[in-house]
Amino acid sequence: MNLSGKVAVVTGAGQGLGLAYARNLAAAGARVVVNDVDAAKADAAVKEISGAGGTAVGEVAPVGSSATAQALVDRAVSEFGRLDVMVTNAGVLRDTVLWKMSDDDFDTVVHVHLRGTFTCARAAAVRMREQGEGGRIICVGSPTGQRGTFGQTNYAAAKAGIVGMVRTWAMELAKARVTVNAIIPVAATEMTRTVPFLREHVEALARGEKVPAFVRRGLALGTPEDAAGLVTFLASDAGANISGQAIGIGGDKVSLWTHPHQAVAAYADGGWTADALAEVWPTAFRPHAQSVGEPLPEVKEQGT
Template sequence: MDLTGKVAIVTGSGRGLGLAYAKRLAAAGAAVIVNDVDAAVAEQAAEELRAAGGKAVAVAAAVGSSEAAQQLVNAAKDSFGRLDVLVANAGVLRDKVLWKMTDEDFDTVIGVHLRGTFTTARAAVVAMKEQGEGGRLILIGSPAGQYGNFGQTNYAAAKAGIIGFTKVWAMELSRDKITVNAVVPVAATAMTATVPFLKPYVEALEAGEPLPQFARRELAFGTPEDVAGLVAFLASDAAADVTGQAIGVGGDRLSLYAHTDQIVKEYSEGGWSEDEIAAIWPTAFAPHLQSVGEKLPTPPEK
């Protein structure tokens, strides 16, 4: 995949998934703005890209504010003359059950994930529209935003909101040939290391051990590098007709998520009373109630 001449911003790319995205984009020829809240981490990541023959500039900024978003866009234009791709990846976790979650826990996660995606996308789109040559918004979602996840009120809400962004912006930006897609990754990172079910697989990778087929296929769980190919594809000309989609990737699995739809429809002349709803619910609706939380398969016995 040749991305020569393209310029990409990857937020939260000092380490983990963001760094894997930045490395893959740079390896394909794109110039990359590497971003992290820690200046030393951002510069070290950028130096890794440059040492491998890529073009990269580090920008230390806490994603969320309009000022930080403009700083990133300005860096792309000042350093490389243009902007073609935004990968909105920056994120934090503040996991707690609802009754223990503080305002700060909620606002911090929403501020980075949801507001940060909004502000960076808005600034990027202004630059892309001025260029008049199209562009790519690649927004990073999560299975938590698709299914919900215990203890993640803030994170799940933010990631579900990012899917909403994807659909709206795909419509709004179609005439400008700016595609908008959400990537829903699963990979070994500092975040997934906190999930008890996944922790043994993260530890296996850290120890240099290969993951079992169950993890890579049934759980779609692998390394950050396993996810990066999808980001490079969506950044490329090959994905010019792909927009408004939520695409899952991890381990050996690539998947396409369905849009939410109404699965049962019944009608009552003049509208529905509570008694009428109670009467029809057990037969028409109860058999189709949807589950909450991701239903993970049971590991095979050793």
């Protein structure tokens, strides 16, 4: 991939997946604005990218507000003259079950993930339309937003909302040749370390240990670097005709998520009463009821 001449902003790029995205984009030739709320991490990321021969600058600000979004776009333009790629990766977690979740727990996660994606994408779209040369908006979703995860009401709501916005923006920005996609990554990061059934594998990957095939394939869990190539691909000319998609990546697996669709339908002249629904549900609908949560591989597959 050759992204020479392209300019990218990556939010939440001081560590984990965001850092991997920024490094991969820079290695392909893009000039990168590294955003993080932690100045030390942003500075370290810029030094690492520069030390590897890439070009990057840091912009320290908390994602969520319109002011931060505009500052990121302005920094790209002032430093490098343009903006071609916006990667909305920044995020936080405040996990707890519904009956214990506070207003602040909910609002904080939604503000950073959902509002932050909206404000950054909006600022990027304005600039890209002004430039008149197209562009790429790459939004980071999660399997939680696709299927739900116990204890993550706020995160699930935000990540599901991101995919909904992506589908809308793909239509709205098509005429401007700006593609908009969601990526659904899984990787060993500080966030996934908090998931009990993943912790052992996350720590093993952090130590540089080889993990069983079922981890990289069945769980689709690998390093952040395993997920970074998808961002660079979507940012490249090869991704010019891909828009409105939710694409999964992790470990050895890449996948394309479907849009929600009707699984089954039934009709009754004059509409449906509660009694009529109770009669038809067991035979017409129950066999098609949808599962919740991410399906896990069978234990017997763990040795493969």
